[in-house]
Amino acid sequence: MADLIVTLPTYEDDNSAHKVWEILEKQFENQDGKCYYKHPVIKTDTGITPDFTLFVRTNQPLVIRCLSYQLSDITSVGGTVWDVVGRPIESPILELEDFVVLLQAKFDKERQLRHRFKVRAVLAFPLISQREFESKFNKFPEDIAVIWKGGSSAVLISPITPELTDPEWRYAKAVLQSATPLNKPSTIFPNSNADLLGTAIPYLDREIAYLDDEQEKVAIQIPPGPQRIRGLAGTGKTVLLAMKAANIHHHYPNKKILFTFNTQSLYNQAKTLISKFYRVYSDTDPDWDRLHIRHAWGGQIRSGVYYDLCARQGTQPLDLVTARNINSNSPFQACCESALKLSIAPEYDFILLDEAQDFPKEFFQLLYKLSFPPKQLYWAYDELQNLSSIEMPKLGDQFGLDSKKNPLVSLDGTYPGGIAKDFVLHRSYRCPQSLLMLAHAIGLGLYRPKGCIQMLENKGSWEALGYKVEVGELRKGEKTIISRSPENSPNPISRIYTGLQEFIVVKHFQNREEELDWIADSIRKDIKEELVVPEQIVVIALDAPRARQHLVGIQQRLVNYSIASTIPGIYDSQASYAELGKVTLSTVFRAKGNEAYIVYIFSFESLYDYVEEIGNRNRAFTAITRAKAWVRITGIGKKMEEVNKEIDQIRNKLPKFEFIFPDINNIRRLDAETMRKRGKVAKAKDIASEFKKLDKDTIAALGPEMLESLAKLVKEAQSEG
Amino acid sequence: MRVNETFQLIWDTYSDWSTFLINPQHIRYDSLISWNRYESNILKNPVMKSDIIDLINKKQYTFQIGKDESIIQLYYLYDSRGNNLLEARLAFFSTQIIGLSKQSYKEFNTLSEDARILPDDFDDDLAGGVVSDRFQEGPVSWLRIDYAPDDAKGVLHYDCHMNISAFPYSRLVVSGVPNPRQFMELVMVIGYPESYRKHRLDAETGSYTDTSKLKEINKICYQCQNREVTSQIIHFHVPNNTLNDKIDNIVSKRTGNRKRTR
Structure with a gap:
């Protein structure tokens, strides 16, 4: 059996889900596929997602609802309403039908997958046996597969015939990952030879994009605390972070989310990506009042994290000239430092930071203060895009220390449900x-x-x-x-x-x-x-x-x-x-x-x-x-x-x-060497511009020897250059 | 000045100022000369920097000025035969905010040339700062020459008139519709005098280094038919060498005739 992907940490305490997973794992041992706990790809109008969505290559997709009730908890089982623990609940069977309709529609929407799948509903009673249940209530209709305590799991088997082709399997995975917006809509396959650059490119475009195991976890999981996502250029960090933002917004529509970054041009890209991914789940656009896409700094035309913060505090933000006067190398650092002196109230439930390698530590501290506990702050760090700081900054330096001098943020271990705190994306897709x-x-x-x-x-x-x-x-x-x-x-x-x-x-x-x-x-x-x-x-x-x-x-x-x-x-x-x-x-x-x-x-x-x-x-x-x-x-x-x-x-x-x-020490000295060279060149420029101001007679007074040696130097420098 | 001549002059403008202009977008569609994906849009006053950024993002321009990304729009509409000009709108919108804190307004011309706001030497650390500077909001300088004889009414709304940001609701009389090259000269003189000096003028005397070039630039323009107003009020004169030559010819002929008569 392939991975179980846990999207929410609630799995840790969900005992009935654990029991059901044991059954699934055993039944689909050695099969190629995935099982998701609380995957948001399907969500009913009442805000419920299936406990499990199981998709292996040989079997029809299953949506599973786990009911963690004892028999004594259930008083009545009606067509639309059940009475459970003294209160009415919507029939879990109707909910399951909703899940089936929703997931089936996602497969049917794609031409390549139409008529290939028949999504099946599974009800799981891990704490009640079939005999016990049927002694008290009527049997369920035959089209509902049920897993009972101590019962057979054979009901889960429903082979796909004929077997899925590789492209179908890849595309179906993309559907389930909500990664379809990454694929080009065309179904026309190029029919020319790939021996010209221009004819090879369409073949590349046709490669079906879906997420690998590492990427999928980054996109879907919602860690209950800080998470760092590391990866090279081309590992898909921005896309994954955008998917994550869309997922979170879908899961928690009333929570306030911030998506922030450094490169201005990312603004539209991020907005488009988040909209596309969100629209996989929903017919509407994201609620941009709840999901803020903000440049880190911002300006009067376009809001940004720093500008918004100053506006909330009623403080005049530093303009670029002033900030540069304070810190010529990193004016934004000067802004963050001045903002950190303000009393900052938390503003966001979730913060996603792209291009984290481009920010000073003060910005991390600012974001930390802007986030409500448990500090669900996720940042994508581009390894080596900024080669000048190739070693990862220490978390204590980045976020600061608590009163006991311990780092405020630690990435040791994992969160409940096995959700990683520090993620590394190893595969770089863009470059050969x-x-x-x-x-x-x-x-x-x-x-x-x-x-x-x-x-x-x-x-x-x-x-x-x-x-x-x-x-x-x-x-x-x-x-x-x-x-x-x-x-x-x-x-x-x-x-x-x-x-x-x-x-x-x-x-x-x-x-x-x-x-x-x-x-x-x-x-x-x-x-x-x-x-x-x-x-x-x-x-x-x-x-x-x-x-x-x-x-x-x-x-x-x-x-x-x-x-x-x-x-x-x-x-x-x-x-x-x-x-x-x-x-x-x-x-x-x-x-x-x-x-x-x-x-x-x-x-x-x-x-x-x-x-x-x-x-x-x-x-x-x-x-x-x-x-x-x-x-x-x-x-x-x-x-x-x-x-x-x-x-x-x-x-x-x-x-x-x-x-x-x-020798690493030599490399560390290079920065100082660069500074020294910069100083020398600046001095040379000053001397040259002073020299240019001299009149010819004054220069001639230097004498033929000096002039000749100057001319020789200039000539040599020119040929070097 | 027929439609094909005007369109050729846009190409000539780009060739002449090709180290200065970027992203040419001009197109000709039958008797209309405008730019790709043309949208009719007259900006309301005061014209703000965000309005210009919007135009840039929608590619609503004929050219951009390379150093500061300011835009030039050249729009000429001819009759279906391409002989008579029906409408024209020639505009320059600067990306520079008037009275930016760094420099006073009187230094605007210099500022627009000195401000190195293009990302040639941007560093990652500075990116945030540049963004803040870049998205500083404020009114910008602009000028526009409109030719719309059908809407014209006397001196206050002459057939061809210029609107400028300093007096946005006034229409200053212009004697004719400049050809693209003439308009470009005007933009350069007003907005980028240093570059203009280097491109056209003698560093010491300030006179043109190549007067034949100027003659070529001013060879033709679209002269307004109704000339009464231009004899009544101070106005902007658009040079027209073809017309001048004709007048010279007439004058010289008359002078010659008189001489002969004597």
């Missing part, structure tokens, strides 16, 4: 394995000539990312071999695509014009020759300060090829990304949270930038992990030659990393 490994190797600088710039220090961290340390104990100077299991990168593109294009292409150019020309021409070929639709292509600039200028250059070139493109700005909604019929030209920041089949990343030579190497490697990691299939990396000059060599080394070792483990 080779791309994800390339991104990690570049981000960490595993093959950088001067050594790694970032490192995961223990095996647990590597494993959390879906890797396995094969050789080495992660000690300084030791040979280390790390591998990634293909099952943790299930992207099927390499299985589907039969053409000749490589998944990773690296190109080196003499100057930027050539580089941009090549990109525009390659996009033209993608569209005209490889039949890729423009919205499946994204171009990302790695060189942040000049990104906009270069993106405009690519747009001009594409206009000349009559290819429409869009440069989403800070005001654009999420809809501007992958706009129908247009190639997206983006900065790395704007690309966050988005994905595409084909990703071009240019000005990649900035990986070897003198000052911003760590930042640029983080950006490179983010950029590469936007790609669902093909990535084209370009750059110019000598630095790009170095990049080329580094990427070659990475590719030669795939699907493993082989490197000498670095």
Whole structure:
């Protein structure tokens, strides 16, 4: 028997449910499937969900109502009303009929599954035997399967004939997981060969999306306290958190829920996802007065957690300029610090925080105060999206300590019902394995000539990312071999695509014009020759300060090829990304949270930038992990030659990393080194701008030797650059 | 100025300012020139930043200005043969709030060029802050030239007039409908003088580096038929070199005739 998925902690004390589960587990031993305790996919108008929803591959779906009554509790069993423990209750049989109708409708709604299932109702009396019951009341109608105390469980058997095909099984699982909004509605299967980029993509789109075991638990379970969800880019955190929010809202329509995040563009995405998932259960939209989607900060046009809090307290929020004056590195931290000085009353029953890695600890403390006990605060932490802080922050630091100096939040152990407090999503669905490994190797600088710039220090961290340390104990100077299991990168593109294009292409150019020309021409070929639709292509600039200028250059070139493109700005909604019929030209920041089949990343030579190497490697990691299939990396000059060599080394070792483990102390010193370099460059800029102000006569007065040596220095620097 | 000429001039505008303009959306549908998914919408006063964000999100523009994402709308409606202009609406909406606390209003022009609000160098830590800044609400600057002769009534509502945010309920007389390139020059001069200087002018003298270019830009415009008002009140003059050339020709012919007569 596959897993029992407990959505609510009430299972722990639900003795009759335990007894029924024992029967189910025994009856469906070794079967592929799932059993859900209190799954919200079906809920009657009176707010009741089945105690169990059981779905194994060979048997018709079962909805089970457990009645934990003794015989003496039941006084009468009527058609519509039963008298139980001295009061009337709605007939459990009618409730079961409701469940059957509701679940059957969900299967019948999907063309692929119509006429394949006949949902069956099961009534369970784990504390009453059939003989006892029938000595007092009439027999139940024959179409109702009943599990009695000490009775047979054969009534549960109802085989599906003919057996489900793999696609049917996958799609049925998606229905039961309420994951159908993740699938494209089309039932038309592509009938061309997958030997062009554009013809392979529809096959990828056709892969039926359903949740794996880890994801399903994250989405469905409602832990009675804090929960952390960790996972790489592409593990589905945002989607799962949105599903979780919809589930909670469905379970508890009167509770107040907050969904918050850092990247502005997530607002519409989150709202759309939550609406879609909620509408799987309901004919109406979520009650947005109860379910708040808020940016962490907000502003006068759009409310946010911090702005709302200040408004409730009657306090003027800090504006950006003031906040920057207080804390130039993290103005939002300054805001949270000032808010924490206020007396904050709890406001929300549930808080879901996406992109938790992007927030200062003060925001966690703020959310903690904003949540009612038992602090049902769930946060998704993107491992390694922010490579600069690759080690998980300590909970005591993040949430603070109680009066006895113990951390306010602990994630040790599990909640009742086996609900995890700390969840790790190992599988990354977006990127093919080779791309994800390339991104990690570049981000960490595993093959950088001067050594790694970032490192995961223990095996647990590597494993959390879906890797396995094969050789080495992660000690300084030791040979280390790390591998990634293909099952943790299930992207099927390499299985589907039969053409000749490589998944990773690296190109080196003499100057930027050539580089941009090549990109525009390659996009033209993608569209005209490889039949890729423009919205499946994204171009990302790695060189942040000049990104906009270069993106405009690519747009001009594409206009000349009559290819429409869009440069989403800070005001654009999420809809501007992958706009129908247009190639997206983006900065790395704007690309966050988005994905595409084909990703071009240019000005990649900035990986070897003198000052911003760590930042640029983080950006490179983010950029590469936007790609669902093909990535084209370009750059110019000598630095790009170095990049080329580094990427070659990475590719030669795939699907493993082989490197000498670095000195962690050296890596820790890199931050200070970056600060020092920044200081040097700032000073050089000052000197240069002062120098430029000098008149020619003054410069000439420096003398020929000095001028010659200055000219030589400048020339050398230019050729390096 | 026929419909095909006008549409070509929009392309020329984009080519001329292609390092400055982004996301071209212009389309021509028979005798109408507008932008993709055009929606008729005149914003109410005061025009707020959120109104502009709404237009940006709905892609209601011909071009965006790359540095601050302000928008330009170019709308021309011709008769079915594409010969006579029936209506026009040319607008510029800035994303910059008037009187933003950082700078005083008089520095608006400089501010709009200096404010690096695009996400080129955004860092994760700053994202929240930028959002707060970005979604600061407030009135924005704008200008619009309308040509609607059917609704016109004398000097206070001339065939072609300009509305500006400073005097939103006044209609300032304009002698004709600017072609797309002329309108772009106006936007640049008003909103982005520094960029205009670099693109067009001599750094020292402030005069045009290439007068032939200006001649080309001002080669044609749609001159209003009713010229009485323009001789009665101070107004905005839209250069029209073709017309000027014709006048010059007439003048020179007359002068020549007179000379001959003498």
